[in-house]
Amino acid sequence: MIIKRFVIVDLNNGLANEFNFSPNSNVIFSRNGTVGKSSLLKSIYYCLGMDIKNFTKTWNYNQMIFKIYFSHNNQDGWIIRHKNFYKVYDTDAPLSESEYSRWFTKLLDMQIKIRIKDSENLSQVHAAAILSLFYVDQDSSWKGVPFRNTANLNWYNSKDMPQSIFEYVLNLKSNEHLEKEEKRGILKNELSQLRNTCNSLIALKDQFILTNKRNLVLDEDGFKEDLKKYLLILESLNDKISTYNEQIYKKQVELDSLKLELRELNDILKCNNKLYKNNSIKCSKCNSFLTEQQSEERMKLDYSSFLLSLNIKEIELKINEAEQSIRSLLDKKLGLDKEYNKLSKQLQMKSSRSSINEFIQSLGEATSQDKYYKILGDLEIKKSDIEDEIKKINTEIKKLTEEQNNRRSEIDSYFTDTFNKLASNLPSVDRDFKFLKFNQIKNSGSALNQIFLVIYLTYIKILMEYSSVELPFVMDSIIKDELDGDVLSGAYSLVNKIFLSSKKQTFFAALDDKFQYLTGKCNKIEIKSDQKLLNKKSFDRLKKEIGLLNV
Template identity: 30%
Template sequence: MSKLIVNSLTIIDSFKEVANKFEFDKDSNLIVSDNNSVGKSSIIKSIYYCLGADIKNFQPTWEYEKYIFQLEIEIDNQACIIKRKGKIFIVKDGESLEEFGNSKDFSIWFQGRLGMNLLLQRPTSETYTLSYMDAVLSPFYIDQDNSWDGTLFKNSISGLGGYKDAVKTIFEYYLGLSNIGLIAKKEEKNKNTLKSQELKEKIGQLSGVIEAYHQKNDVEKAPVVDLEGLQNELQEYIIATNVLSGEIGKYSQNISVHKRELDLKQQDVKELRKLLSITTKAYGEIEYICSHCQSVLTREQSLSRLELKDNEVSIKERIEELNFGITEIRKKVSDAEDRLVELRSQFQNYNKKISEIRNVNKIESYVNQKVLSELDDLRIELDIERDKVVNINKEISKEIRELKKKLEINQENINNQFNSLIHNLSRMLMIPSLLSRSFGKFTKLQGGGVQLNKECLALFLVYEKLLSKNSVFKLPMAMDSFIKNETDAKNNDYMFSAVENYFMNNENQTFFAVIRKNLEYFSQDFISKTNVLLLEKPILLPEKYQELSVQLINKLD
């Protein structure tokens, strides 16, 4: 089992120089405010954003693209820190510090760290590829703004539209019902069957050739090599070398361009590091040499040229961005140089082949008795290879039978749990219309008002409970307030009671957003055991800025 717990969330606005840190309980957390528009939703969204999700509908006043987010988490009781600023992620995992320039690379790290391998299909492809964090996190976050229109688990986080049958496939993966492994085994078996047939045909052809030679009394001379064919081959190699010559020139030019760009970024980093090294004393009197034009600049002019505010956090963030760019360019240069070596090696090989063909006047080949021995050895090798393929397919067939049986057992178990949960919640929330709903049916719910709210809530609670009880991956679960329509006290009592008993007590860490007056619908015993985080405006404070800024992880060479 892999369990992730969020211990704290730090948010820093280095432009306005405000910040705050929010600490959480490893079990259940209530995010509370006296009224709406304080920032409950923004806090929950920020957690999943920092974990790599492309969150929909941040509040316009929540300038998340400018903020620095940092999560202190535990993965199976091992401390880890994740920082995100825009598209750049920095991860401190034990003693290692890694940087990722996009959510794809971060998702590769994240899934590898948790032992996950969530594969999904693109709409126009038959192959499966490793999913992004949008898909990984989508079952665990229920948004107030986009989750209550009857569409289940698809609209809280962007990106799921880029996959085929995404929601169903994702839940099947987490609940051990995915048939991707079974499909892969069947494809492997089919490929091996074709290979076995091809080997059988080759063995038959070789046997015929060997038999024909045995029936002959002497060995015939082979025909002269087709010199016209060699001439055509020569022309093909000449054309290929011309193409390679052009490629070599192009890559050489690209390397020069990248090196110039690398030099400029390194000069900027050098200038920024000099700014960091100077104490705050007499800033205005210190002069700097521009890294590009060598002009003498004051500190203020240097910061203005680099479009930075005069604080340590902004300068460090720019250094990190430049260092990431330097790493990317170095990789491009390295890749281009490696490719250049390959092209030059291929160019030399082609030239050698041209020289060999030009020296050919007449090539003759004779068949002797050694050919029979070599053909017989080849037949034996093919027989051994075919036997191996046949035996491998026997093992694969056994694995397929075991996988099918396991999937059938798991499916029956999940169906029974689903039906039991649906029955209990339908009765509790007085929505008998859901009794006909079957597991894995994610079609949009119809209707509106309180009835739709209750149906959505019931299904969300059912699937979250299934994940909590059956998935080996325990990621934090969050539900923004479900009250999108006016409801009476009786309905509120039923709905909050359902949240308390079917969501907040899950094995996963849980988060739920609620206004303070609605805490009365939860039991006092539950409230006493739950972390209640009370938010007040403004949630980012200037007095927290200096203290929290120094706690940020940074990747500086």
């Protein structure tokens, strides 16, 4: 993917701007800091789907609309983001975050699945997880575990991140491999539960078999107390059922209101689209073009349709949440209804016994010795079947791993060679880092800055050489602590050599005085200190452009 152009429109303040990029190196620079270089780079990746953690407080991104024009596999396209909704060039309706993630991974031909947190189940990877490998943030990327703090990835298992994403984009693991690991994990959990059940049955063997030899003693007072307890439990269940009925009624009222609002919005949108179609670009009789005022009206109708579509999407999401909530409440209520009916029947049965003694004797029916051994035998057979299936899957995983080991060995060697070469240019970087081993970096100050820089540049170099996914690389500044002259020169020399001299598309932020370290050709985009990143003069033109979604 190559980003060709980026448009920002601030709806509330009437501000906008556009930026054109080179397919190779792009350096966003200014004479002074705090003018918006970082906000621009963060916004590019935010528009692509990143969950950026650290926008500056003055950058009100939630009231802005962002539009990226890109090319990918010789196909031009665009992406619009406004809050948590997206619009893309080949889909009419706005997309939610999850819908956009599916669209984005399909665009990149990357249908990777990752384990969900605290589970062996796999889930389609979020766009932010892929993007986090290609984006080094000025604020969040220089502490903790490399690549792990850039985006909010809390829904995945921390021990899998970012290793699992790297393994996929570097073709070190396939979805087939991941699915077999998922199945093995589920079977292991099932096997563990079966073993626990078998062990419990064995431990309770004597008590279980001898139950039918016990002499039962009649306790009339205890039986009466038992009946009282049943009545109290039934009363409690009835109260809970009434509470669920009230909650279901309130949710149903809310749902009906949302559905009515959705119908009204759809009617307005249909009317708006009809007006838009009637307001044609050319006159149907004389073929003359619309006047500027008529064109402006047409743009407003189109932009209004876009905002209505976003509103409709938001209402649809609320309707879905309300329906899910009602289904959940109904399921819980159904469970209570079944329990209530069961206890009612038991209470009725107890009360209708001809004698308390007859009822007590009926409770004395015990499981026979034969039934005990049959249950245990069935569990042992099931346990053996699962163990055989796990062995079979282990063999298949081993075969897949062996097929990928040659490539892993090649990239591992490339990592070590590249890391050591880069580290030799900086004084405070150890050589004990291993490929795809991501741990907390324990250091401070300038040394910490140097270690992170070498790690990021090494993995960027690996992605440039071996990645199956083509995305632009962003490095939003490299200086978190003051560096002396030699270290500063060495650090920028590495950025120049690895990051800016590549034929891949890259984005880098720097102050004007750092160009003494940056040689070679690059597209320089200056953010002037006496001007803001956005301006008023571009607003009307770019607002119309973002509004032209159906032309």
